[in-house]
Amino acid sequence: MIRPMQATDAPDVLALLAWMDDAPEREVFAPDARDEQELRGECEDRVCLVAEDMDGAVQAYCGLAPFRDGLVLEGPLGDGDLPGLLARAVERADGLPVYAFAARDNLGAREALEACGFTPMHTTDFYTARVADLARHARIPQGYAATEHLAPAAYRALYRAAEDGWAGRLEWTDADLQAHFAREDVRLVALTRAGQPAGFAELELNTEASRADLTYLAVHPAERGQGLGRVLLALAAAEAAAFPELRDLRVRAHDHARPARALYAHAGLIHCRSVVTYLRDDTEGEA
Structure with missing residues (x-):
């Protein structure tokens, strides 16, 4: 099920952020906060969604925040129905341009983004x-x-x-x-x-x-x-x-x-x- 993030989801989202940090190929643009209280404050003014499994465990996260002439996507972060999660986020974008950033080797996130109509613009090397x-x-x-x-x-x-x-x-x-x-x-x-x-x-x-x-x-x-x-x-x-x-x-x-x-x-x-x-x-x- 895909639903809005709740305050009680903060520990699960933090676990997803730690999971991302463990492997460079999982990198996406994501919340800066790595603390439960900071994360809750950071997400207060954003559209934040989670996908949960049959047992109610949070499997994936994405969010929308103001950026340039539109919005920036946080995520998709995690496993599960990433295209469905992204489709729900796009619905919340109200037609504004949405930017997203993913590691070149993050094939799962990139496939989900492209399946939802995101177009690659360029690659930035560090x-x-x-x-x-x-x-x-x-x-x-x-x-x-x-x-x-x-x-x-x-x-x-x-x-x-x-x-x-x-x-x-x-x-x-x-x-x-x-x-x-x-x-x-x-x-x-x-x-x-x-x-x-x-x-x-x-x-x-x-x-x-x-x-x-x-x-x-x-x-x-x-x-x-x-x-x-x-x-x-x-x-x-x-x-x-x-x-x-x-x-x-x-x-x-x-x-x-x-x-x-x-x-x-x-x-x-x-x-x-x-x-x-x-x-x-x-x-x-x-x-």
């Missing part, structure tokens, strides 16, 4: 290396200067110029950008030449996971071909190295981002995981 190994190459090229701050207009212009597919930050106000970079877990490393931004690397520090995530690496088109990508990668690692608890630097690149993938390979980063992005958009083709 790479990792020791912070210390990358940081020892940190240097500032002659003619350039390093800074930890960019004016919102300068950041936005470089963000726009660096990658055609980047759009999320373009809608941020100056106040949004300033608040983001004021966070304790966010760092920006930028290079300028003659006072003009040439590139930047943006980090999010995850001390609980002993890891820094490189969320953006941008080089202005006019500055490409001079190795600034690798320079920024090393400078970002040096910034992370200021925190002894951060051992690893993780980066990501979509399957179409060949220059980024080549940069990470040449810098010695090792591939660690791949995630497929899906979309179900019932609004496509509407007038």
Whole structure:
């Protein structure tokens, strides 16, 4: 039976999250909480569904949360009637676009998603290396200067110029950008030449996971071909190295981002995981 999640289901959903954590190939986008009380609070404002067996035991979970221009699917997580669970979730989406994320090797979840009309958009590959190994190459090229701050207009212009597919930050106000970079877990490393931004690397520090995530690496088109990508990668690692608890630097690149993938390979980063992005958009083709 498929039904809305209840507060008493929290222990069973936590068990499913632990089951996912035990094997990388089971990964899907899922609730962050790994604590019963936090999980209940996290699910309060979401559409959350479970599938149970004949004995009433929870076999699978999925949920819907606001995301971009629509919703993001949490799950499907577990065994049992995953297509039925997803179909019920899609009914609750009210026609909004629904995104989903699953490990490339999570064939069960991916088959269920595709059976319910989700279309794979792209694959994102993740790479990792020791912070210390990358940081020892940190240097500032002659003619350039390093800074930890960019004016919102300068950041936005470089963000726009660096990658055609980047759009999320373009809608941020100056106040949004300033608040983001004021966070304790966010760092920006930028290079300028003659006072003009040439590139930047943006980090999010995850001390609980002993890891820094490189969320953006941008080089202005006019500055490409001079190795600034690798320079920024090393400078970002040096910034992370200021925190002894951060051992690893993780980066990501979509399957179409060949220059980024080549940069990470040449810098010695090792591939660690791949995630497929899906979309179900019932609004496509509407007038």
